[in-house]
Amino acid sequence: MAEDGRRHESLADPEWPVVESETEYETPWYTGGYDLVEQPDGSTNRYYWAELATAVVVVAVEDGQLLFVEQYRPTVRETQLELPAGIVEEGESYTAAAARELREETGFDPAGTSVLQDLWCSTGLLRHRRAYVFAEGLTPVEPELDENEFLSVRSVPVEEALSVARESPTNDATVEGVLLAREEGLL
Structure with a gap:
């Protein structure tokens, strides 16, 4: 282990x-x-x-814009527009992991983060926990992509976020994160 x-x-x-x-x-x-x-x-x-691995998905909003990352996913052989996400490291809280992943992937440091939901995913097969974290008050910083991350950052107006998140190809984490934030009145 x-x-x-x-x-x-x-x-x-x-x-x-x-x-x-x-x-x-x-x-x-x-x-x-x-x-x-x-x-x-x-x-x-x-x-x-x-x-x-336990993971976080970040719903980051600034000035009426929701941040997405666009990246190729070799496992499904498609380029996807996704919410920033990553692994929770040992000793990290969900909010600390979300802030770190947001900085690394998008080059934005959040002033505030809060957990929207944490849950088990695909319980018929997986042992996988995922937390959805809302981030706001974004300040530009230098991104620090991992060696296997080749992505670009895209901003989408919050009023278009759900329709953009649902456009094919998409994934569960992106749609769920946008829906949770919308349900909480954050989008």
């Missing part, structure tokens, strides 16, 4: 007995395996999982 704050070592106690838990492979990006679980009828079944 990674010691970098990226794994979910504090899973709840199981309601169904776990007979065996097996990690079958580990990569720098995720761990995969299964739990052999005793089901309510007494039978057992393997439930496969992939464990990903």
Whole structure:
């Protein structure tokens, strides 16, 4: 298991007995395996999982504009317009991770951040927590892209944010982040 704050070592106690838990492979990006679980009828079944890093998605607004990043995603072979996002490092809060990722990816430092929601994602397969963080009061700084980040920053008027976020190709984190911020009256 990674010691970098990226794994979910504090899973709840199981309601169904776990007979065996097996990690079958580990990569720098995720761990995969299964739990052999005793089901309510007494039978057992393997439930496969992939464990990903805890992540943050940043909804950053300044002067009536929502910040997006445009980047190519090799996994789906498409360029996507997305909300800034990244991994929560060991010992970091969601808000600190969001502020760091926003600075690194967009070159803006937020004066204030607040958690809109944190949740489990794709629970039929993944062990992956994601938090959505609202950021405001943005000050320009020098971006610090990771070696595998090739992206450009785009601003969209907040009144167009939902329709832009829903344009194909899109992803769950972007649509969910915009919807949460809109529901909270922030867009």
